[in-house]
Amino acid sequence: MELRCVLDNVQGLVDSLSAVRWKKQQDAICEVSEHGLVIIVEEWGCLQARVYYRKELFVSYEYSAESRPRFGVSLGLLVDTLSTFSSTGTTGLELSYPGSDMQLLLKLTDADNTCIYAEIRTKVTDTVPKEYSVDGDGGRRAVFAVKSAALKEAIDDLEWPGSSISITISPDPAGVILRGEGHHGDLQIDFPYDAHNELFAAFQCQSEVSYSYKYKFLRATTANVPNSVTKDNRGSKLTIGAGGLLKVQHLISLRQAQQHNMDPNPTQQGRVSYVEFYLMPDEEA
Amino acid sequence: MECTLSGNAVKGLHRAVACLARVGPELLLEALPDKVTLRSLNSARSAFVAITFRRHFFDRLQLSSSSAQCGVLLKAVCTVLRTQPGSVERMAITLPDSNASKLKWTIDCLNGMLKTYWISCNNDIEMQHVAIERNIFPSNLVARPRDFSRLLANFQSSLQEITLIATEPFLAPTESEGKAVELRSYIDPVKENNDGALHTQLWIDPAEELRDYHHTGVAVDVTFSVKELKAFMNFCEGSEADMQLFFDKAGSPILLAPKFSVDDAANADFDATLVLATMLGSQLRSSDSASDRAPTDAQPAQGAPQAGYTTPKNAANKETAGTGSGPRSDHTVIWSELSVVNADERSAQQLFGKDLSNWIAADTDEESDGDGFCVQATPPHRRG
Numbered sequence: 265m266e267l268r269c270v271l272d273n274v275q276g277l278v279d280s281l282s283a284v285r286w287k288k289q290q291d292a293i294c295e296v297s298e299h300g301l302v303i304i305v306e307e308w309g310c311l312q313a314r315v316y317y318r319k320e321l322f323v324s325y326e327y328s329a330e331s332r333p334r335f336g337v338s339l340g341l342l343v344d345t346l347s348t349f350s351s352t353g354t355t356g357l358e359l360s361y362p363g364s365d366m367q368l369l370l371k372l373t374d375a376d377n378t379c380i381y382a383e384i385r386t387k388v389t390d391t392v393p394k395e396y397s398v399d400g401d402g403g404r405r406a407v408f409a410v411k412s413a414a415l416k417e418a419i420d421d422l423e424w425p426g427s428s429i430s431i432t433i434s435p436d437p438a439g440v441i442l443r444g445e446g447h448h449g450d451l452q453i454d455f456p457y458d459a460h461n462e463l464f465a466a467f468q469c470q471s472e473v474s475y476s477y478k479y480k481f482l483r484a485t486t487a488n489v490p491n492s493v494t495k496d497n498r499g500s501k502l503t504i505g506a507g508g509l510l511k512v513q514h515l516i517s518l519r520q521a522q523q524h525n526m527d528p529n530p531t532q533q534g535r536v537s538y539v540e541f542y543l544m545p546d547e548e549a
Numbered sequence: 550m551e552c553t554l555s556g557n558a559v560k561g562l563h564r565a566v567a568c569l570a571r572v573g574p575e576l577l578l579e580a581l582p583d584k585v586t587l588r589s590l591n592s593a594r595s596a597f598v599a600i601t602f603r604r605h606f607f608d609r610l611q612l613s614s615s616s617a618q619c620g621v622l623l624k625a626v627c628t629v630l631r632t633q634p635g636s637v638e639r640m641a642i643t644l645p646d647s648n649a650s651k652l653k654w655t656i657d658c659l660n661g662m663l664k665t666y667w668i669s670c671n672n673d674i675e676m677q678h679v680a681i682e683r684n685i686f687p688s689n690l691v692a693r694p695r696d697f698s699r700l701l702a703n704f705q706s707s708l709q710e711i712t713l714i715a716t717e718p719f720l721a722p723t724e725s726e727g728k729a730v731e732l733r734s735y736i737d738p739v740k741e742n743n744d745g746a747l748h749t750q751l752w753i754d755p756a757e758e759l760r761d762y763h764h765t766g767v768a769v770d771v772t773f774s775v776k777e778l779k780a781f782m783n784f785c786e787g788s789e790a791d792m793q794l795f796f797d798k799a800g801s802p803i804l805l806a807p808k809f810s811v812d813d814a815a816n817a818d819f820d821a822t823l824v825l826a827t828m829l830g831s832q833l834r835s836s837d838s839a840s841d842r843a844p845t846d847a848q849p850a851q852g853a854p855q856a857g858y859t860t861p862k863n864a865a866n867k868e869t870a871g872t873g874s875g876p877r878s879d880h881t882v883i884w885s886e887l888s889v890v891n892a893d894e895r896s897a898q899q900l901f902g903k904d905l906s907n908w909i910a911a912d913t914d915e916e917s918d919g920d921g922f923c924v925q926a927t928p929p930h931r932r933g
Contacts, residue, residue, distance in 0.1 A: 448622070448669060450666070463661035
């Protein structure tokens with residue numbers, strides 16, 4: 265076994281993986297390392313999503329491989345399998361790779377010790393997912409963080425106008441403006457940055473940046489985040505980097521199976537998984 | 550033109566738009582210095598609704614000219630109002646000038662977001678302003694929307710038109726327990742798939758079911774669309790007002806309006822009117838033409854359960870007595886037939902001039918007559 269890891273509550277993994285399901289048929293690439301798991305889904309050249317599951321989130325994480333395994337797996341199949349019996353919220357998962365035929369092996373254990381065994385066929389992948397980065401451009405990037413629910417509401421509203429949405433982050437007046445124009449009409453949503461309101465968790469912008477993105481991809485970054493996560497109101501962080509690359513990052517809290525271990529500040533304890541989306545700007549806009 | 554509103558007024562506007570959206574496809578907005586009116590007309594031009602907000606409904610109402618007007622798609626307005634009223638701090642509607650191509654709505658949300666919509670205007674909307682004085686109607690009734698909803702629940706939910714039959718209420722209850730008002734499902738015989746249609750008749754005592762009722766003289770009936778009625782009922786209920794229905798006779802339009810209690814009326818900051826066209830032919834008298842008959846007095850009999858159900862088969866094949874009238878008269882005759890004393894004497898000639906008397910619930914006894922009517926005859930009700 266190159267990897268055998270145990271999660272006490274599979275619900276968090278289901279939530280994170282659901283957030284990156286924007287199409288019925290998606291192949292995910294899974295990269296395993298000594299640091300944890302990364303699952304990558306991509307619409308080549310337009311949108312890429314990554315789910316990071318660090319090894320600290322697992323109850324146990326045994327990794328013994330010479331080179332980092334990378335394999336492809338159907339995302340829909342994986343999420344559906346994991347969520348089949350996780351409705352109780354206390355289902356544990358033991359994940360192993362590879363099986364005798366390079367399968368992904370799953371053992372889901374319910375609170376009353378009902379076990380489900382599943383094997384999912386994996387595929388060999390040649391494609392190496394592109395490594396996107398919004399950092400390191402010496403200042404010409406803008407970052408802000410808002411409540412996930414507000415961001416989702418704004419993007420849902422922007423369905424009405426049109427196919428291309430412009431995002432403008434400016435220092436003066438400080439704030440973010442999302443705008444869409446269509447033949448029914450136009451919609452502009454302003455997020456004014458005001459130290460007094462609780463809309464922003466962070467805002468950093470030195471000079472104005474403005475780019476347009478295709479609505480369907482922008483929508484993919486928030487539409488499938490589970491309601492339990494948006495209600496949680498953990499911030500979503502957006503960064504526009506060089507050339508207009510947009511990074512949307514959500515934090516998904518992982519609830520623990522044992523109720524007595526209520527942690528008010530999960531970030532400190534590392535009980536958070538990261539979901540990141542990378543969008544290329546809309547060239548046609 | 551610019552107006553701003555907040556608090557409960559936002560809910561009021563949501564309710565109004567929801568009602569208009571169930572009537573017609575377009576909204577005509579007209580602003581005058583002392584009020585703003587929203588109007589909509591349905592595509593069949595048989596329903597017209599107007600909701601007026603007085604000046605003090607708004608936080609601010611400002612016009613640069615004597616009036617401002619524009620037409621927009623109701624679907625677009627509904628999209629604007631998707632933001633829940635509870636999360637709205639303030640809303641503003643702006644029309645730069647009457648030739649403006651876009652109507653601007655700004656929504657200040659409680660969480661700090663500011664949403665600005667620009668909706669394309671269609672200034673070619675021709676909408677008739679239907680203005681009818683309420684006091685020309687001889688009859689009216691007032692109902693609590695919830696109660697009326699309950700009465701309508703007895704009817705098939707897919708029912709499209711309904712007939713209201715109003716008679717003069719008996720003054721002496723002991724004489725007979727007259728239920729002066731009847732609601733009756735209207736099934737259009739012209740339509741194709743009526744076989745499974747549920748026919749319903751509901752007699753109600755205005756004293757029990759209605760808040761108020763005024764009708765004198767001969768019985769009248771009006772047949773109108775249910776869809777807009779329900780939309781207006783919801784509007785009245787949400788606005789915490791009773792609903793008043795003014796009517797005259799078959800073919801004349803009916804008018805509905807909210808009725809406020811004496812205390813509320815003074816403070817009411819809005820008013821609304823729904824005008825519905827009614828079908829030309831009367832359900833009570835076998836149509837119009839050619840008849841020397843005296844109009845029948847509808848005095849529904851008693852002791853019967855309040856709702857009657859039947860599914861007359863072969864309805865379309867029944868003969869109509871020399872009416873030579875339009876498509877619907879078959880139907881009128883059917884009901885009259887059912888009220889014939891002796892179920893055997895189903896000859897159409899005998900109907901007219903008789904009282905529309907006893908009619909009780911369908912009897913599913915298989916031994917009844919083979920031509921599809923499962924009705925038990927009862928001795929005629931004799932007056933006096």
